[in-house]
Amino acid sequence: MAEVVLFHHVQGLTDGMRAFAEELRAGGHTVHTPDIFDGERPATVDDGVAHVRSIGDELLGERAARAVADLPEELVYAGFSWGAGVAQEFAQTRPGSRGALLYESCMPITGEWAFGPWPDGVPVQIHGMDKDPFFALGGDIDAARELVDTVGPELAELFVYPGDRHLFADTSLPSYDAEAAALVVQRSRDFLDRVG
Secondary structure, three states, rough: OEEEEEEEEEEEEOOHHHHHHHHHHHHOOEEEEEOOOOOOOOOOOHHHHHHHHHHHHHHHHHHHHHHHOOOOOOOOOEEHHEEEEEEEHHHHHOOOOOOEEEOOOOOOOOOOOOOOOOOOOOEEEEEEOOOOOOOOOHHHHHHHHHHHHHOOOOOHHHHHHOOOOOOOOOOOOOOOOOHHHHHHHHHHHHHHHHHH
């Protein structure tokens, strides 16, 4: 079974994020859910973005590094939206990565915003909605397609769901979409079964 560290989105470690982790645990996997916001749960995405800016990337990066410092190297890094960026950076830069699950966000693997090339042999699965204003309309879906094209379909998968919701797999938010979220959980478990 796989060992996963799951990074929350800009609205913090919500009950929905905890519930998603439990869904993965129900598949027999170990899932760590660090609270990078120290208990803060911004009410909206905009509030969450403001909260991230108020803390700053440096301090948030230190908190994330502390969260994984005592965990084994052979982890699957997972994250939602803002947390997907954290997960992707660890997957690309921390030795021993077993894989990445990127939900509703994907950073480019080339250009000035890249963490560097995608590491050899590390599988990745990316999920997002086709009209999500952040994922699809904000350019992340293009970065996801580039990643899949570069890494190849044997290691990289992109799943696009119909809809315009962001954070659609968080049961505690109004944006929750039960049907799409169930598919995300099943596909994520299948991924973890393969890499575990």
